[in-house]
Amino acid sequence: MLLITCPVTRTDELVADRRIRSVTNHATHIAMHVECPACGSVHVYRTGRKHIAATAAAQEARIPVHA
Template sequence: MLLITCPVTRADELVADRRIRSVTNHPTHVALAVECPSCGSVHVYRTGRRWESREAAPAAAAARPAPELARA
């Protein structure tokens, strides 16, 4: 089951898996073509995020030390 928002009616709809018409895997996202029960048309929903480059990953993973707490 998927919870989608129809862009035509702006209604939230709970959609069964059998209404998924296609799944396309892209380098930056996954695209789902879903038949909308509210308006009857097929909408494309994209999910995912861009992969960071391997050079930026170590810098992003570097943790800062937590600040010291003062004793009362």
């Protein structure tokens, strides 16, 4: 079982393992395609330390620093 947040309805949903459509291993993260019980579409959830670090670095680069 997985606990996901549906980006369409913004609700937390408990999802059975059989709703996982595919799992793809990338160099920086793992992408999991999950069929959402709330809205019926397939959402992609990414996880991994390297993905979080890369996302944080990109966010940090976009935020202007005022001295």
